[in-house]
Amino acid sequence: QPFIDFRDVWLAYNDELLAKQQFAVEAIDLRVAQGEFIAIVGPSGCGKSTFMKLATGLRRPSRGTIVIDGREVAGPLKISGMAFQAPSLLPWRTTLDNVLLPLEIVEPYRSQFRSKKAEYAERARALLRQVGLGGYEDKYPWQLSGGMQQRASICRALIHEPKMLLLDEPFGALDAFTREELWCTLRDLWQVQRFNVILVTHDLRESVFLADTLYVMSKSPGRFVVQRQIDLPRP
Numbered sequence: 401q402p403f404i405d406f407r408d409v410w411l412a413y414n415d416e417l418l419a420k421q422q423f424a425v426e427a428i429d430l431r432v433a434q435g436e437f438i439a440i441v442g443p444s445g446c447g448k449s450t451f452m453k454l455a456t457g458l459r460r461p462s463r464g465t466i467v468i469d470g471r472e473v474a475g476p477l478k479i480s481g482m483a484f485q486a487p488s489l490l491p492w493r494t495t496l497d498n499v500l501l502p503l504e505i506v507e508p509y510r511s512q513f514r515s516k517k518a519e520y521a522e523r524a525r526a527l528l529r530q531v532g533l534g535g536y537e538d539k540y541p542w543q544l545s546g547g548m549q550q551r552a553s554i555c556r557a558l559i560h561e562p563k564m565l566l567l568d569e570p571f572g573a574l575d576a577f578t579r580e581e582l583w584c585t586l587r588d589l590w591q592v593q594r595f596n597v598i599l600v601t602h603d604l605r606e607s608v609f610l611a612d613t614l615y616v617m618s619k620s621p622g623r624f625v626v627q628r629q630i631d632l633p634r635p
C-alpha cells in the first residue's frame with residue numbers, strides 16, 4: 401500500500417476558475433511508497449506549490465482523491481513537517497525555542513508541553529547536534545549564517561517526528577558549498593529516520609543526489625500535469 405496516493409486529482413482554486421475549467425493542476429496520478437524520497441521539478445507556475453498544498457491537506461481537490469498513510473485527506477495534516485526557501489525563524493526566539501515551536505502547537509505534544517519541556521528540549525538539542533548546530537542552541541537567528549538558519553528550520557520541521565517532510569526549494573538561497581553540505585545532512589537524517597520527503601527544486605543535480613524518484617511537471621497551454629516519472633539510481 402503506497403504512503404501517498406493521488407488518484408486523478410484536479411484543482412481549480414475557486415468556483416469561477418472551475419466554471420471556466422481553469423485548473424491549477426490536472427489529472428495528477430501518482431503513488432509514493434513508504435519512506436520514498438521524491439523530487440518535483442518544473443517551471444514556475446506549473447503547479448508545484450499547489451501539489452504541496454494538496455499533499456498537506458491545505459487545499460481539497462476539485463476532483464479525484466488523495467489518500468495519505470491509509471486515510472483520505474480531509475483537512476490539514478499533522479503528520480507533515482515543512483521547510484521553505486526562507487528559513488523564517490522567529491527573530492525573538494533562540495535557535496532551541498524556534499526548533500521547539502511545533503511541539504507547542506501540534507497535538508499530542510501541545511497539551512504535554514509544560515510537563516515535558518525538559519525532555520522536548522533534550523530532543524531538540526540532539527537534533528541540532530545531528531545537523532552540526534551543537535553549541536548554537538541559545539543564539540538568536542541574526543547570530544547564525546543563512547545555512548545555519550536553514551539547518552535550524554529543518555530541525556523545526558522534524559522535531560515532531562513527522563511521517564512526511566515537505567521541502568519547497570529549501571536550499572535555493574544558499575551558496576553552492578553550504579547547499580551540498582546540507583544535502584548530506586538531509587540524506588543522513590533521512591537514511592536513519594525514513595520519513596517520506598517531497599522536495600520541490602529547480603536544481604536537477606540536487607534531485608539526482610537526493611531523491612529516489614523525480615517527477616517532471618510541465619506547463620503547456622491550460623494543462624498542468626505530472627508529465628514524467630524517472631526512477632533515479634541510488635549511489
Ligand code: ADP
Pocket residue numbers: 413423424425442443444445446447448449450451624
Ligand atoms: P508553482 O509552484 O509551480 O510555481 P503554483 O502551484 O503556484 O505553481 O501555481 C499553479 C497555477 O495555479 C498557476 O497558474 C497559478 O497562477 C495558479 N494559482 C496558484 N495559487 C493560486 C491562487 N491562490 N488562486 C488562483 N490561482 C492560483
Ligand code: ADP
Pocket residue numbers: 449450
Ligand atoms: P503560494 O503559497 O504559492 O504563494 P498562495 O495561494 O498563498 O500561493 O497565493 C499567494 C497570493 O497570490 C494569494 O493572494 C493568491 O490568491 C494570489 N494568486 C496567486 N496566483 C494567482 C492567480 N493565478 N490568480 C489569482 N490570484 C493568484
